Amino acid sequence: MAAEVAVVGGGLAGCTAAWALRWRGAGVRLFDRGGPSATRAAAGIVNPITGPNLTLEPDFRSRWAEALAFYRRVEAESGQALFHPMPLVRLFDSERQSTRWRRRLDAPGYRDIAADLPEPPASCDGEFGGFEVATAGFLDTRALMDATRGMLGDAWERVEVPPGEIAARSGGGMQWVFCEGAAAQAGSCAPDAPFAGFQFRPARGEILTVQSFGAPGDRIVNRGGAWLVPLGGGRFRAGATYDWDDLASGPTGSGRDEIETKLRRWLRAPFEVVDHQAGVRPILAGRQIRCGPHPTLRHLWFFNGLGSKGTLRAPGQALELAERLV
Numbered sequence: 001m002a003a004e005v006a007v008v009g010g011g012l013a014g015c016t017a018a019w020a021l022r023w024r025g026a027g028v029r030l031f032d033r034g035g036p037s038a039t040r041a042a043a044g045i046v047n048p049i050t051g052p053n054l055t056l057e058p059d060f061r062s063r064w065a066e067a068l069a070f071y072r073r074v075e076a077e078s079g080q081a082l083f084h085p086m087p088l089v090r091l092f093d094s095e096r097q098s099t100r101w102r103r104r105l106d107a108p109g110y111r112d113i114a115a116d117l118p119e120p121p122a123s124c125d126g127e128f129g130g131f132e133v134a135t136a137g138f139l140d141t142r143a144l145m146d147a148t149r150g151m152l153g154d155a156w157e158r159v160e161v162p163p164g165e166i167a168a169r170s171g172g173g174m175q176w177v178f179c180e181g182a183a184a185q186a187g188s189c190a191p192d193a194p195f196a197g198f199q200f201r202p203a204r205g206e207i208l209t210v211q212s213f214g215a216p217g218d219r220i221v222n223r224g225g226a227w228l229v230p231l232g233g234g235r236f237r238a239g240a241t242y243d244w245d246d247l248a249s250g251p252t253g254s255g256r257d258e259i260e261t262k263l264r265r266w267l268r269a270p271f272e273v274v275d276h277q278a279g280v281r282p283i284l285a286g287r288q289i290r291c292g293p294h295p296t297l298r299h300l301w302f303f304n305g306l307g308s309k310g311t312l313r314a315p316g317q318a319l320e321l322a323e324r325l326v
């Protein structure tokens with residue numbers, strides 16, 4: 001008999017789990033309470049070299065191939081465009097960062113992924129130089145949610161699974177996969193709940209959609225903690241902030257100011273803000289992704305901690321989860 005699986009949470013973790021479980025032949029029901037989430041806010045960027053230290057994502061090539069194949073399969077089955085490969089330009093912020101980059105190039109892997117940038121994109125200040133990565137792009141995370149909702153039909157229910165009921169969810173041979181993102185702290189990871197003990201360090205993030213007719217439309221550009229992702233038609237996503245203290249607020253004036261100020265430091269084209277969103281990134285202590293069964297309650301599974309790299313990491317984790325579960 002095919003496994004019956006209930007997934008709690010319809011963000012990136014729950015959606016990728018639902019597809020992977022279906023591909024293994026499981027019957028899937030998904031419960032999502034709706035409202036703001038990290039996945040609804042995310043830019044969905046895949047970027048192999050990140051942060052002020054220019055850190056190369058381990059096993060990037062194999063993760064990229066796995067993620068791309070996953071999203072292409074969902075696209076083929078749903079008819080929705082989801083993943084948009086495009087080059088990513090990183091502009092340095094200082095001479096120090098440029099020197100750090102030249103040292104980085106001697107480490108294994110960097111030269112295979114990135115090349116020096118001959119000149120900065122039009123309308124961007126790049127006085128310290130930069131590099132360009134061809135294997136990058138972004139996932140339309142809201143389109144993934146729509147595609148998953150379309151695939152599941154009535155089996156996607158807009159329902160909140162009450163935190164108090166989570167431990168009791170064991171009926172009828174059903175397996176449960178908890179993918180609640182940062183809300184798991186009050187759900188499957190609450191003090192009396194089955195996955196109590198996982199330590200979260202979530203970060204709220206704000207993001208803007210801007211209209212600009214002079215900004216570069218063919219590449220993702222990243223400088224000084226602010227990036228710009230072209231969506232087409234002169235629209236861009238711009239972000240993002242990190243706030244570890246105030247997790248409760250939605251979009252704020254100070255978040256918007258922060259992104260606009262950072263962008264204006266290097267973007268010479270004018271822009272106008274047309275949308276502003278916020279979500280909470282589910283980050284676990286040690287930045288670990290946790291994906292697997294409960295040690296003793298074997299009908300309960302957990303998939304969380306995608307942090308800032310959900311787009312790249314979720315497909316591989318979801319496939320592994322489905323292989324173990326079904």
Ligand SMILES: Cc1cc2nc3c(=O)[nH]c(=O)nc-3n(C[C@H](O)[C@H](O)[C@H](O)COP(=O)(O)OP(=O)(O)OC[C@H]3O[C@@H](n4cnc5c(N)ncnc54)[C@H](O)[C@@H]3O)c2cc1C
Binds near residue numbers: 037307
């Ligand atoms: C501003 C911002 C920008 C980002 N940019 C990027 C980026 O460029 N690249 C990248 O890879 N990552 C990015 N991220 C991170 C990425 O969004 C996350 O890694 C990913 O979306 C997390 O997915 P999730 O499914 O674990 O959590 P969520 O997306 O938060 O989904 C959890 C879902 O569970 C539901 N839920 C919770 N509790 C219950 C319950 N009891 N009953 C029913 N439903 C429930 C919630 O409503 C929600 O829909 C960004 C995040 C933010 C906030």
